[in-house]
Amino acid sequence: MNIHLILQMAAEAMGDREAITAGDQRFTYADLAQATRQVAAKLNHGQRLAYLAENHTAMAAGIFGAALAGTSFVPVSYRLAEEQIEALMKRITPALLITDSEKEYPEIDRISRADAMIGDALEGEAPDVDGEVAIELFTSGTTGEPKSAILRHSNLMAYILGSVEFMSAGEEEASLITVPPYHIAGISAVLSSTYAGRRMVQLPNFSPPGWIDLAQKEAVTHAFVVPTMLQHIVEHVGQNGGALELPKLRALSYGGGKMPLPVIEKAVGLLPHVDFTNAYGLTETSSTICLLGPESHRDAIKSNDPLVRRRLGSVGQALPTVELQIRTEDGAACKADEVGLVHVRGDQVSGEYKGAGSQLDADGWFPTKDVGFVDGEGYLFLDGRADDVIVRGGENISPGEVEDVLLGHPCVKDVAVVSIPSEEWGETVGAAIVCKGSAPDKNELCELVRGKLRSSRVPSQIIFMDELPYSETGKLLRRVVRDHLAQV
Amino acid sequence: MGDIIKAGTKLSSAVCQTQIMALRAPIERLEITCGGAPMVTEDGEKGEMDSDLAGGTLVGKRYVDEREAMEFLCTRAGEGTVQVNGVSLDIKQAKQLPSSD
Known part of the structure; x- marks a missing residue:
């Protein structure tokens, strides 16, 4: 072939x-x-x-x-x-x-x-x-x-x-x-x-006006964007009268990073005639392995059932040609809704690096190093990278859960939670925050986390930044955020 | 009769423009014909087609036997009917996925 x-x-x-x-x-x-x-x-x-x-x-x-x-x-x-x-x-x-x-x-x-x-x-x-x-x-x-x-x-x-x-x-x-x-x-x-x-x-x-202009001029029917691009498009539209005139556009797929819920909700509202698809994949898997299709988007948005509603934040179900398994750190298979390490298998999965060779196990499974769980109907929810997990005094803390809480504060526009080295705990929670308007009180933010989660999740250090460091394809560069926090 | 076919093997019809590629096949000798004549690995001059086996092939479609033990991709369309060991192959109905890239 x-x-x-x-x-x-x-x-x-x-x-x-x-x-x-x-x-x-x-x-x-x-x-x-x-x-x-x-x-x-x-x-x-x-x-x-x-x-x-x-x-x-x-x-x-x-x-x-x-x-x-x-x-x-x-x-x-x-x-x-x-x-x-x-x-x-x-x-x-x-x-x-x-x-x-x-x-x-x-x-x-x-x-x-x-x-x-x-x-x-x-x-x-x-x-x-x-x-x-x-x-x-x-x-x-x-x-x-x-x-x-x-x-x-x-x-x-x-x-x-x-x-x-x-x-x-x-x-x-x-x-x-x-x-x-x-x-x-x-x-x-x-x-x-x-x-x-x-x-x-x-x-x-890419620029939001350039993207919109070309989509109109060339009567574009399909597009793929990374979350940052969609976020910029939505913001640009918000600043310019609030309408997005793309009558020919039928399908918009997105992937390559975590999509903030408010962004996808706004985008669906701006483009009600468009089919949205969330694609999850890795370089090592030849692109997409899971899809959240248009029907699942619509079902989630109109549902009152929290278990269906939350699927808007999932990356969907495995392709028919791909198998998915969530494993504990000991390698045992996780039950539905149990968080573990995402493993994937299929002919499209290479899982191979030059020099280091194949990373597949004896049965052909590739450890993606992504953390997540699968619900009872096979929808995959991601929760960051295994490397990003903060281990505070032996307790595993996912940056995502703390980020979601902080994003709920009206003054928080964007947030990155990372580990900070600590003599006492090994690691503790650090947060870099981009504000909407004036900076909120740090104690108020800590109380918010304490109230919604628990005290171990409360940031020991909070810094404010003008913007978070993203790669141009929308990947949050946590290493850079860690360096910033270490300098404080 | 016939040959053992490996995945990736390309075959051309001896009677029409049809070309197929094996995606998977059992390890056994298969007699693969198109329009009644054995398919060949080298595309060449075309012979006479059996008019009873002129159902045609569609480019891009995947053809399978009843047990789905073998699967071929039609890489060029033609007029003949593809058969394995005397039985016509069927088009595999694929589930259409939304475009993701």
Whole structure:
């Protein structure tokens, strides 16, 4: 198997259909297939195909071009500091790098995005490389050196064949792509959209007005956003008259981080005609493994049953092709509603890093390191990362439960709860708070937590910040918050 | 008769444009035909189709036997009917999921 098959099928079955809209550039599937062959022809034997640029037609041609040439595609974040980029480049040699930057790297040939898609084309069939690496993605490295996650052709094909119906999109459908090329959602957007036959409308740099304008201009029907993006869109609309005119938009999916309940509730109110879907997945699982679909959103919003209502804060149920298990720290299976470690199994799950190898256990289960529970009907609720749990005097405290209480205060706009080293307790609770208007009294905040939870959950340290540090894909950088609190 | 087919094996019809890829198959010899003629690994010149086996294939659909012991993805559409050991395959009805990316 080879992920190039996705494009080959699309080009043969709907070659004239528009595949990508990128500014003034428009590619049909036949154009994309040709550009892919041109990219593949530039690769020398043994070279990986690296990509250091914003979203562009060359990004899609790069994914499929590397596959056609039988090598891997390695997107690198252009937002990193130069010295971090240099360190990553050393780990991927030899390579051909698609970039518009002038910077040279040892053992790496360079080509511009435009030049990559001209000249000779590589003819012939894509090799059968089922077990070979298709994509290498550097994880965000929130806890240390970035890890290189490996996705094989078999993993990605299992994901696409299991979750997307070929050519299921109507000709008028268009998906707005805002996630960057080096994020798993940026990769899966290309593969899913191509297989479904849904036009990709690329927006290289996200801003709320830019997103809304492009969605209107290109009659966008589908979009995926990370929570921070949706939050900014909702705020922007609130500041500009309160209406969001997107009559063509049918489906809005979100994922990549925890969605604050007020944001999703507001978004549903602004776009009552839109189907909302929450997608939960990891780089190591080839994207989505759980979905909270439109019906579940509607049921939760109109229900008076607290057990149904709370599902708006869940990430939904496992895909039919994926198994989910919650385990205690001793490895025993948890009962319904019992919090533990989230494990996942399925053909799309790679769970593998370059160097460190496969993290799957003997039965094929991957420990996601996410903490959560599954309710009686299979809905998964997440409660942070195992690494983020605060252990105070032997008692495990989830940052999420304290954050939820603090967010209930009218003056709190955003909050991050992290561990602070403590001689007495090992760790205690620290909170960084972004205020709405004037700062609330710290004692008042502590009393709120004491009243709703218990005294061990009360922050021993509270700081106020102008904003919390998020990665551009919406991940809260708890390490940075911990550093801030440690300096107090 | 027939061959043992591995997942990932691509087969072409000898009588029409149909191409299929095995997604899973039991470890046993299978006689796979399209339009009445054995399917081949090298796409080449097309012969005569059995007019009783001209039901057609649809690109992107998955074809399974009754027990779902084997599954093939149609990667190119054609006019023939795909059969395994003389029995026509059926289209697998997949549950449509909402788009998530």
